[in-house]
Amino acid sequence: MEKFEDLGFSKVDLDREKRTGYPEVIYGEGKTADQIKKIMETLIDNHGKAMVTRLAKEKAEVLLAVYPDAHYHDVSRILLYGPPREKYGGDVMVVAAGTSDLPVAEEAAITADWMGCKVNRVYDVGVAGIDRLLAYREDITKASVLIVVAGMEGALPSVIGGMVQRPVIAVPTSVGYGAHLQGLTPLLAMLTSCASGMSVVNIDNGFGAAYQAALILKLANEGVANETALS
Numbered sequence: 102m103e104k105f106e107d108l109g110f111s112k113v114d115l116d117r118e119k120r121t122g123y124p125e126v127i128y129g130e131g132k133t134a135d136q137i138k139k140i141m142e143t144l145i146d147n148h149g150k151a152m153v154t155r156l157a158k159e160k161a162e163v164l165l166a167v168y169p170d171a172h173y174h175d176v177s178r179i180l181l182y183g184p185p186r187e188k189y190g191g192d193v194m195v196v197a198a199g200t201s202d203l204p205v206a207e208e209a210a211i212t213a214d215w216m217g218c219k220v221n222r223v224y225d226v227g228v229a230g231i232d233r234l235l236a237y238r239e240d241i242t243k244a245s246v247l248i249v250v251a252g253m254e255g256a257l258p259s260v261i262g263g264m265v266q267r268p269v270i271a272v273p274t275s276v277g278y279g280a281h282l283q284g285l286t287p288l289l290a291m292l293t294s295c296a297s298g299m300s301v302v303n304i305d306n307g308f309g310a311a312y313q314a315a316l317i318l319k320l321a322n323e324g325v326a327n328e329t330a331l332s
Contacts, residue, residue: 104116106143106147108139108140108143110136111136111139111140113125113140113143113144115143115147118148122316122319123216123312123315124144124147124148124150124151125144126152126153126154126308127140127141127144127151127152127153127154128153128154128155129153129154129155129156129157129160129178129180130155130157133160134159134160134163134164137153137156137160137164138163138164138167141153141164141168141182145168145182145183148183149183149184150181150182150183150184151171151181151182151183152179152180152181152182152212152215153179153180153181154178154179154208154212154308155178156173156178156179156180157178158173158175158178161173161178161180164180165180168182170182174207174211176203176204176207177204177207177208177210177211177212177307178204178208179207179208179211179212179215181211181215185214185215186215186216186217187217188217188218188219189217189218189219189315189318189319189321189322190318190321190322191218191219191245191246191318191321191322192218192219192220192221192244192245192246193210193213193218193219193220193221193244193245193246193247193248193311193314193315193318194220194221194222194223194240194241194244194246194247194248195209195210195213195220195221195222195223195247195248195250196222196223196224196226196241196247196248196249196250196257196261197222197223197224197225197226197250197251198225198226198227198228198249198250198251198252198253198257199225199227199251199252199253199276200224200225201252201274201276202250202251202252202274202276203224204307205250205272205274205305205306205307206222206224206248206250206272206307207307208307208308208311209248209250209272209307209308209310209311209314210222210307210311211311212307212308212311212312212315213248213311213314213315216311216312216315217315217318217319218246218311218314218315218318221240221244223237223240223241226257227251227253227256227257228256228257228260231260234257234260234261238264241261241264241265242264242265242266242267244265244267245267245317245318245321246267246268246270246314246317246318247261247265247267247268247269247270248270248272248307248310248311248314249261249262249269249270249271249272250272250274250307250310251271251272251273251274251287252273252274252275252276252277252281252284252287253276253277253281253286253287254277254281254286254287254290255271255273255286255287255288255290255291256290258271258272258291258294258296258299258301259290259291259294259295259296259299260296261296262294262296262297262298262299263296268298268300268314268317269296269298269299269300270299270300270301270302270310270313270314271291271294271299271300271301271302271310272301272302272305272306272307272310273287273288273290273291273301273303273304273305274287274304274305275304275305283304284304284305285304287304288301288303288304300313
């Protein structure tokens with residue numbers, strides 16, 4: 102039995118939620134509004150929900166006319182349809198170095214929330230004004246998983262990685278001047294960080310960071326459930 106639906110231009114993976122815990126997510130860039138609408142229709146028919154990332158506002162307006170109950174987030178460029186997922190125990194904190202990093206940070210925050218994470222945000226606390234970060238030190242150390250978003254030289258994840266005993270997922274952004282190389286400089290800085298235990302996703306990939314964070318919380322909650330069942 103086929104576990105996908107062939108739309109001609111797209112083969113929609115109907116089995117992904119069963120395999121991975123989350124249904125297929127639609128990447129909006131490079132697709133027409135009509136293509137996205139047809140993929141959404143298939144996902145909604147099978148899962149009752151759909152998520153579209155990197156969606157331009159003009160395409161979102163077309164889709165909202167078809168699905169008025171959907172919600173479009175302007176900053177993250179994410180469109181969501183369907184009921185929220187029950188939240189896991191624990192939380193994900195999204196920390197952004199600067200206001201210019203918010204589109205990527207919000208992509209991470211909205212995605213993590215949709216995947217069942219309680220999300221807290223701490224924004225504009227980059228290392229150029231370290232007192233701003235330290236004002237939230239207690240909150241940061243209490244977070245279950247941290248997604249740290251930074252452009253320029255990408256130093257913020259290393260600083261936070263040295264403050265906490267929790268998973269830190271670093272996200273380099275394409276925010277910065279010439280030698281920043283559209284995000285390559287912070288990417289390499291994060292990959293070569295001396296903060297142990299830090300993982301790094303691709304440039305501007307807030308979605309990928311949130312997905313990893315959600316899997317961490319999902320696994321932790323399964324462990325708690327198993328211990329409860331055995332006790």
